[in-house]
Amino acid sequence: MIEISHLTRKFEHFTAVDDLSFTVAEGEVLGFLGPNGAGKSTTMKIITGFLAPSSGTVTVDGHDITENPIAVKALVGYLPEGAPSYPDMTVLDFLDFIAQIRGFSGQEKHQRIEQVINDVALGSVCEQTIDTLSKGFKRRVGLAQAILHDPKVLILDEPTDGLDPNQKHQVRQLIRNLAKDKIVIVSTHILEEVSAVCTRAIIIANGRIVADGTPQELEAQAPADAAMADAPSAPGRLEAFFRSVTEQGAL
């Protein structure tokens, strides 16, 4: 269970996250939506313990992120935006490093690494250095390190960004397979993805929640004219709803 309570994060000139509160339970796949700069990544960085909140609390399985960051980080698998990894390392060395840091050794370490290499289909590039890999493979390396320790909580910041349709399909498949008895939070700009993998969606704008519900509930709230006119499909209706709740400030 992730509990986020009155979470606020201020930067010098603006408030990225503004009094955000929600909880996520086991088995939920939460789609985290919002325009660029809405505070999605900042929220994820706080949940994973990279950034400290200005105020408010985040607890993961009862552990407070500020008081007990190591316990939270041990429970969480995180794919940061852009899937950063060490370019000079081979895929195998990189995963070995992550496995060691996660406390695995010997036979178990090898099994874990073998398992994730199979899960995200990295077998053909294991011995290559990461900087020689294509964007899709790099993304998969990032996913591999995030799921290596079979985390209870998986936080993925734009996991399918820049992937081709086949790769997107594979990643979604993977998320669906992983989701049982886990908490998954996925940020994305691709609304069809939300309909495809998420059990719940939260839309945030300017650091605040503007909508929270199952993808079907949100689709049903799409403005009538948009639903009739150019958005007959489910993702289309979701997109119409997304625009109607996030564009208000701009217009």
Next chain:
Amino acid sequence: MGTTGIIFKRELAAYFSTPLAYVFIVIFLVMNGIATFDLGGFYQRGQADLQPFFNFHPWLYLFMIPALAMGLWADERKTGTIELLLTLPIQLHEAVLGKFLAAWVLSGIALLLTFPVWLTVNYLGDPDNGVILAAYIGSWLMAGGFLAIGSCMSALTRNAVIAFILTAAICFLFVVSGSAIVMNAFTGWAPQTLIDAIATLSFLTHFEAISRGVLDIRDLLFFAAVIAAWLLASAVVIEIKKAN
């Protein structure tokens, strides 16, 4: 193996997975050779010691060590891996220490590979090897001081070249702080205690004391304190700057 050890191993391997480690070691050895045998007049002096070799080290480190340290944190920020590293279940100080130790051990390897100079002086004469050992220890400690400064400067920026220049500049101040260049700027207006305090910060004074063979605990503690203080500053800077 602890977390610090795992990070240390990764960092050291990273130095050797690019040409950086090899370039560093080769240039270090070549420069040492030039300094000792040409500039230092090793043969002409007619003395069986390594003074000309060690006297050159502070100046050699001034532009070599920043090259080792500049990427420590700047590269992590630039590639975004800092977010990966600091969301793993590790303590910040373990990362700071592991990275520092990797750079320090690499500088130690380069220093050890200067052993032919030691062989030469032992072949030609009968030097005091105790003094030479003390000077090696002093040189390595000084390299550690430079590297700790470099770690902090590297944490300040995502641009490794800027980190290089800042490190070289600050290290220069620490090297010359006991010399006339700096002292003249203070004499006349600053109280004597301040002038004395600044003079004691000089890397050169402490290193020269050790390299004469006097392993005074105060000189060793000085370098230990410099390393500890700058590593602590690195951690503070990383904590503050990581959000940007």
